[in-house]
Amino acid sequence: MAVTKFGLIGFGAWGKCHAEAIRNTADVDLVAIAANSEASCQAARDAFPEASVVADYRELLKRDDIDVVDVVLPSHLHHRVAADVLNAGKHLLLEKPMCLNLAECDDLLQLAAKHKRLLAVGHELRLSSLWSRVKQLIDEGFIGTPQYVLVELSRNPYRQGSDGWRYDIDRVGNWILEEPIHFFDFARWYLQSVGDPQTVFASANSRQPNHPELQDNFSAIVKFDGGAQAVVTQTLSMFEHHQTVKVAGTKGSLWAGWSGAMDRTRHPHFFLKASDGQSVKEIPIEKMTGEVFELEDQIAMLAAAVRDGKPLTTTGVDGRWSVAMCLAAAESVQSGLPVVIDNGNQPND
Ligand SMILES: NC(=O)C1=CN([C@@H]2O[C@H](COP(=O)(O)OP(=O)(O)OC[C@H]3O[C@@H](n4cnc5c(N)ncnc54)[C@H](OP(=O)(O)O)[C@@H]3O)[C@@H](O)[C@H]2O)C=CC1
């Protein structure tokens, strides 16, 4: 089988996990890594001697032996570097949030179309054996028409990130774009059969009086076409990492949970229960799930898309929708009013 060659830009906490995932994936090579500081470059050289390490990502983009470039950078750098990747004629795997505003998202969608390159966004949780089983049961009609989705996360505070970027509102955008963005993506995914998200009403608060913009507690209600609704709620003031999904439909309901010492543990606990309105059954989930596992599946998914034309799980269109929902939620937090979600006139694929 042809080997798909990856370049990686960003070798921080999550970039290292991407590098591991690329190394662990069959028929995929990690050809080059672009890091930043000398310390990060040295860490990359030590851990991945098989890859060539550069301190300027533009050198990586000049190579003609790279098929896919994986961008795992602080969020304010996503648009600029991703645009350079697409203009260099490479396929792109871009971490979430796709960009910090919708104009930048639209620019990347246009560049991907212009250069006929793949654009995938890192909503890897869609590949989870647990969360995708929920989707499968909905699609099979087990709960009838889905009407209500709850996605809840209670976790420990965010990491600072290199040079503190995650706690700097200009570089992170807002904290809804950090983790709740995955859950807005879930809400839209699970309710795909009923229609598009229309409006969001949200509220949030901070533990730090001198940093009201860094909001630890966040809750939102999203209304969809056809009357369905989703609740996305998160606190960063909890211990460990505990996530719940509940979906209720006209005939039945689902309850899934995932818990671990932290988000990227390799030893989580998880379950899925389903009711058809009469009885409750436990649905076995055989395959291990957690963001580090899904990362490996995401790399394999990209390679299969490049090699065999297989579909992407989350496209740039999905990435844009997620950013649009988060930005509307941030605006609602600010104004105290419901806000219409910008659909960009994109089809809900
Ligand atoms: N999908 C998911 O589940 C997750 C997604 N993410 C996303 O991944 C991205 C990265 O997060 P994370 O790894 O936690 O952040 P980190 O701060 O840990 O890492 C960012 C890295 O980017 C490097 N960097 C900065 N500028 C450049 C540049 N010009 N060229 C190359 N490298 C550069 C920094 O290098 P140096 O330190 O040397 O300056 C640092 O190592 C974010 O967008 C985040 O939202 C994160 C976690 C999970």
Ligand SMILES: O=C1CO[C@H](CO)[C@@H](O)[C@@H]1O
């Ligand atoms: O899923 C995630 C885990 O937490 C990180 C923050 O610490 C987020 O950036 C990320 O999206």
